[in-house]
Amino acid sequence: MAAAGEGTVAKALEVLDRVAGYGRPVKFSELLDDSPYPKATLYRFLQTLTGQRMLSYDPDRGTYAPGMRLVRLAHAAWQQSSLAPIARPHLDTLSERLGETVHLAQLDNGQVLYVDKRNARTPVQMYSQAGKVGPAYCTGVGKAMLAFLPEEQLADALEQQSWRRFTDKTFTDPASLRGELLRIRARGHSFDDEEHEPGIICIALPILTSSGRPLGALSITSTTSRTSLAEMEQLAPALNETAQAIGRDAEDWAFPETQTRAFKGA
Missing domain, CATH: 1.10.10.10 (Winged helix-like DNA-binding domain superfamily/Winged helix DNA-binding domain)
Known part of the structure; x- marks a missing residue:
């Protein structure tokens, strides 16, 4: 309200x-x-x-x-405010290379907004679709972004989580999640170990600026019937390469900064 x-x-x-x-x-x-x-x-x-x-x-x-x-407004926001147009060629390349489901997401009011997606060669039915909003505390992309937020922003984002238990592996309180976020920050990537949907697993990395600020997150998603988290972790280098490329391209994208300067000078 x-x-x-x-x-x-x-x-x-x-x-x-x-x-x-x-x-x-x-x-x-x-x-x-x-x-x-x-x-x-x-x-x-x-x-x-x-x-x-x-x-x-x-x-x-x-x-x-x-x-x-x-x-019309959504289309303008997609072009001007989301990572999707910048990331599109990188997502295409990663998807073609790996053949798995690829997600691109950003944080919106403490929640995950999926801004783009590439389906696996053999598609998997799952919740996430471009344009949908999901929880940050129990998704790979959400935890990857939360782990790299400054403390004040992290505290605010944690207050906005519902802490609903989706599976028996879901983190349901800030204290336990904070421990997981420390581990994510140390190793550089996060996992979704069936925390949001049974049978759905993923590995995710944040898309960071040169100063370490999270712009979004990128994930590769599969199922427990097809692979394991240990096997998915072997995809971390390819995922990291793509996340860094998107981060570099996003920082080179001058449109938002130009628009801000023009507005302030109006």
Whole structure:
């Protein structure tokens, strides 16, 4: 829920998030059941968002869904703010070389946002898809990024985790995860040992700037029926080479810095 004092824009964006979170067109009655706002307030937000084309309304079904304006904004964000366009050729090369599932992710409000993916030659059914949000505390890419955050940012990110137990291997409290993050930082890569989904394992590395700040993370994912973590660890050099190449290209990408300077000088 939007914090007190954040105003109507934050509240409207929260409603937009709730609609998008259903993953399907949703009726007003469903939103009202899950809303912290009175009926009239919720309806006003929905009308405003629909009028701005951030939501679309189907009068025949009486449902709301994300609007086409969001598609345009999402495309702009993908091009201007995500690592995906920079990383694309590197992901293609790594995927072709290894033939395994490759993920590219970034942290978003303490959670993992998958920004790109390459399927294995023999695809594996799993939760992660480009555009989906997942937990940071029990995924390889999430732990790889958390391990390299400065302490203040790490503490903030840990406060935003749900600590839900997905499997019997899931870390469910900050203290135990912190121990794992120290081990990840020491060896340079993380694992997902069936912590989010049974049978799904991965090795992941952070994508770092030259100063050591995590920009994102890269992973190779497989299943326990096809391989083991010990075998996957042998892929660490190839994964590290790709992560470093993406990090170098990202630092050479001057667009965000140029835009920031232009904004400040406006």
